[in-house]
Amino acid sequence: MSSKNPSFVLKSAKDLAFEERPVPKIQNPTDVLIRVNVTGICGSDVHYWQHGRIGNFILEAPMVLGHESAGTIVETGPKVASLKPNDRVALEPGISCRCCPFCKAGKYNLCVDMKFAATPPCDGTLAKYYVLAEDFCVKLPESVSLDEGALVEPLAVGVHVVRQADVKPGNSVVVFGAGPVGLLCCSVAKAFGATKVIAVDIIDSRLEFAGRYAATGTFNATHSKDPNVNAAEIIKRFDLVFGADIAIDASGATPSINTCVHVLRKGGTFVQAGMGVAETSFPILKLCAKEITLKGSFRYGPGDYRLAVELLASGMVTVKDLITGRVKFEDAEKAFEQVRNGQGIKTLIDGPLD
Known part of the structure; x- marks a missing residue:
């Protein structure tokens, strides 16, 4: 040595x-x-x-x-x-x-x-x-x-986020931010059985990659500056009916955070994974009215690293x-x-x- x-x-x-x-x-x-x-x-x-x-x-x-x-x-x-x-x-x-x-x-x-x-x-x-x-x-x-x-390190972050969201087979998941963590959240959500995994970003090249990699659909958030409008368009375009089961923000951007709340169905789950500004505006009344479950996600915890390795070994995630x-x-x-x-x-x- x-x-x-x-x-x-x-x-x-x-x-x-x-x-x-x-x-x-x-x-x-x-x-x-x-x-x-x-x-x-x-x-x-x-x-x-x-x-x-x-x-x-x-x-x-x-x-x-x-x-x-x-x-x-x-x-x-x-x-x-x-x-x-x-x-x-x-x-x-x-x-x-x-x-x-x-x-x-x-x-x-x-x-x-x-x-x-x-x-x-x-x-x-x-x-x-x-x-x-x-x-x-x-x-x-x-x-x-x-x-x-x-x-495995960034993958374990994605595993922890998706476990926080409690993704189950048949769920619809909208992921905001198609950087490494957002992409891995898409892939892990799919491995967990989500049937609709929508990636949202503002850069077309990222969205094109997300569509090839793990997302079942993509949406460019430059469609509108209004989170309500973007959420309504996502719901309509991807036939989410009452809204998505789960929304994950991996961007930290205020417009994405707000759109998460609007795109969810009543009783849906919102996990904040991206770290942006320390404080932000937030549609708190909509969160209450929909009885949305809001969770943070920080790094990874017990079992996340081993599960990440198992997902790679099985081929369920690449x-x-x-x-x-x-x-x-x-x-x-x-x-x-x-x-x-x-x-x-x-x-x-x-x-x-x-």
């Missing part, structure tokens, strides 16, 4: 650099050391790069970026039972405290002391080596590649089509530029070579 750990570091807003860091040590008997083989770029990585903060999470010291990764086990702690060297794994990049009321209630994604990769002050996975707890590594079956393993670019580790900044400029859907960065 190499004694060097090349890492891609955000030193301050808009200041990226490569650094040689020490190879991390296994501290706990149930930890494993992983050789990171591939990492995807997320919008949050780019946001930290450009602004140095997201909400209350502020970059105050250099931080390794990246949290969508897959790799190979190099070393295991003495109490690791389920993994061994050379096993390929998807990395679930957030370690909860396991002690707070939320962890004990099975909602560890809401942990009050979550240590999440590439969220200040925690280093991320864009390095040669990374240490992670055994139970936050999901072994990849032979049929699932390392590239697909890196995209992520290969989302991979539209890749770069070598030494060209990592190019990947960030591509994502910032809206090029492609998912760009992967190969791990450092020996």
Whole structure:
């Protein structure tokens, strides 16, 4: 094993650099050391790069970026039972405290002391080596590649959203936002048995891809600036009769959020997954009158990562089509530029070579 750990570091807003860091040590008997083989770029990585903060999470010291990764086990702690060297794994990049009321209630994604990769002050996975707890590594079956393993992270986000929505066979689902998470929500909803999955966006190329990928229908929201008008048109065009069973917003845009409420049938479910502005206007009277169930969705919780891997292994969901670019580790900044400029859907960065 190499004694060097090349890492891609955000030193301050808009200041990226490569650094040689020490190879991390296994501290706990149930930890494993992983050789990171591939990492995807997320919008949050780019946001930290450009602004140095997201909400209350502020970059105050250099931080390794990246949290969508897959790799190979190099070393295991003495109490690791389920993994061994050379096993390929998807990395679930957030370690909860396991002690707070939320962890004990099975909602560890809401942990009050979550240590999440590439969220200040925690280093991320864009390095040669990374240490992670055994139970936050999901072994990849032979049929699932390392590239697909890196995209288990955004897929698990989609799984969590769709589970929050409680999608059932025969449901109609309208998904606002045809970026990576919205697309994966479409695919998972379909895998869960939804018979109508409508993707909504304002960019035709995204909608064309959504139609090929997982959506049974698409709608360009530039049809009208009025959420009521757009909702009525969606209901009419896709024969939703009384409205959709479920609406998911993966955009964070106020017009989309409002249209979600209007497109739902009475008693429908609305899940907010996209993070936009901190506060927004909202048709609260319509929500009440329809007795709509409103839920938030944050990252992923128990079982979401494993289910994501199972969906890939079974062929019920594919992520290969989302991979539209890749770069070598030494060209990592190019990947960030591509994502910032809206090029492609998912760009992967190969791990450092020996």
